[in-house]
Amino acid sequence: MTSRIDWVTSSCRLLAGIADEFRDSRPFEGMTIGTGIHLEPKTAVLLRALLEGGARVISTGNLNSTQTDTVNYLREHGVEVVGSQTRDENTHDGELAKVLDANPELILDNGGDLFIRYLENPYQGLLGGTEETTSGRMRLEKRRDDLSLPILVINDSPIKQFAENEHAVGQSVFESFIRITNRSTQGKRVVVFGYGACGRGIAANFRNASSLVSVVDTDPVTLLNACLDGFDVQVRGKALRAADIVITATGAECVVHAEDLAQLKDDVILANAGHFPFEIDVVRLLNDPSVLSVAPSTPGLQTLLTRDGRRIHLLGEGHMVNLAGPNPLGNSIESMDLGFALQARCLEAIATGKVDPLGVVVPVPRQIDELVATAYLNLVREPISSDIK
Numbered sequence: 001m002t003s004r005i006d007w008v009t010s011s012c013r014l015l016a017g018i019a020d021e022f023r024d025s026r027p028f029e030g031m032t033i034g035t036g037i038h039l040e041p042k043t044a045v046l047l048r049a050l051l052e053g054g055a056r057v058i059s060t061g062n063l064n065s066t067q068t069d070t071v072n073y074l075r076e077h078g079v080e081v082v083g084s085q086t087r088d089e090n091t092h093d094g095e096l097a098k099v100l101d102a103n104p105e106l107i108l109d110n111g112g113d114l115f116i117r118y119l120e121n122p123y124q125g126l127l128g129g130t131e132e133t134t135s136g137r138m139r140l141e142k143r144r145d146d147l148s149l150p151i152l153v154i155n156d157s158p159i160k161q162f163a164e165n166e167h168a169v170g171q172s173v174f175e176s177f178i179r180i181t182n183r184s185t186q187g188k189r190v191v192v193f194g195y196g197a198c199g200r201g202i203a204a205n206f207r208n209a210s211s212l213v214s215v216v217d218t219d220p221v222t223l224l225n226a227c228l229d230g231f232d233v234q235v236r237g238k239a240l241r242a243a244d245i246v247i248t249a250t251g252a253e254c255v256v257h258a259e260d261l262a263q264l265k266d267d268v269i270l271a272n273a274g275h276f277p278f279e280i281d282v283v284r285l286l287n288d289p290s291v292l293s294v295a296p297s298t299p300g301l302q303t304l305l306t307r308d309g310r311r312i313h314l315l316g317e318g319h320m321v322n323l324a325g326p327n328p329l330g331n332s333i334e335s336m337d338l339g340f341a342l343q344a345r346c347l348e349a350i351a352t353g354k355v356d357p358l359g360v361v362v363p364v365p366r367q368i369d370e371l372v373a374t375a376y377l378n379l380v381r382e383p384i385s386s387d388i389k
């Protein structure tokens with residue numbers, strides 16, 4: 001039997017094509033690429049493509065999401081992996097520092113962790129790099145002047161927005177809810193915080209599964225969009241009081257907080273889809289005086305029992321729910337193949353000096369979007385028979 005990584009590898013057709021090309025063109029010859037991104041099977045395919053391009057690749061994961069099988073596989077295939085699965089911020093901090101100790105010429109970041117630490121301890125020779133997420137872009141754009149290197153934000157490519165954030169996050173958050181809870185969604189009241197790309201996909205997937213979906217967003221223009229898309233747009237408190245399921249997807253801190261505990265219904269399920277585990281203020285929630293006990297109920301789910309007898313369930317301890325619980329799959333392989341093709345092409349463009357040096361924390365250049373879109377379209381188009389005119 002082949003492993004899941006083999007299945008994922010055989011499904012990443014864009015990255016396979018890029019790896020073949022890199023084997024000849026060697027855009028990273030003599031360079032080190034430092035990465036801080038979830039270490040799971042799809043990332044493994046990307047990191048191997050970078051190796052094919054001639055790079056030394058030194059990698060650590062993000063908090064909580066590192067998969068041991070992937071780490072072992074990467075080590076067997078020549079990637080230097082620092083650390084292992086951890087939820088401890090100090091341990092994680094030390095692992096990020098070790099990646100930067102290798103003085104990589106290129107950084108592939110996910111959440112801004114590596115670039116922010118580089119600023120604390122800069123070194124010679126960094127050419128620039130990529131940032132995968134919305135949350136990382138929000139951190140890095142504040143330090144644009146200090147960074148002054150080409151940094152391309154994969155998240156801000158329209159391809160990443162619709163293929164991953166909207167379609168794939170929506171689908172995988174839904175899949176994770178079902179996988180962890182085994183509860184039905186039909187007729188359930190679901191509140192989605194944040195109607196950006198991720199929130200739109202989550203709201204659509206639950207609506208398609210016959211849930212009654214409300215959207216809460218701090219931006220009235222975005223909320224109007226949700227309203228015209230046919231979602232309920234109750235004010236926050238009213239939506240929370242009725243909720244059976246609450247999902248955050250905002251990139252902001254403490255979106256659901258301890259003061260909300262009093263208004264949540266018995267048996268409500270809370271989940272976070274945002275990058276950082278701070279969207280639900282888990283520490284204050286668990287330690288609130290109204291909470292009598294906290295106990296694991298089923299893998300990936302804890303139950304808080306309140307003094308007035310309500311059960312409040314939390315998925316994945318507030319970490320990204322689509323990478324939490326037993327057998328997490330994350331976003332679809334095709335969506336990650338597209339996003340990681342953008343990653344590989346952006347790193348190639350920086351390594352070969354084909355980007356605007358003044359483009360600090362900017363979206364993926366249009367020609368790279370077009371290159372990746374065309375490659376995908378060529379894979380899905382029916383081959384045209386020579387006798388059809």
Ligand SMILES: NC(=O)c1ccc[n+]([C@@H]2O[C@H](COP(=O)([O-])OP(=O)(O)OC[C@H]3O[C@@H](n4cnc5c(N)ncnc54)[C@H](O)[C@@H]3O)[C@@H](O)[C@H]2O)c1
Binds near residue numbers: 250
């Ligand atoms: N789970 C995954 O696989 C995955 C994948 C991609 C992105 N993400 C993460 O998901 C989060 C959202 O990403 P996005 O691309 O949808 O972002 P986005 O910026 O497009 O949308 C965020 C929305 O949240 C709203 N918002 C901000 N603070 C709020 C609050 N306190 N209450 C209600 N609404 C609020 C904003 O107005 C905005 O409409 C980010 O943290 C991102 O890094 C997760």
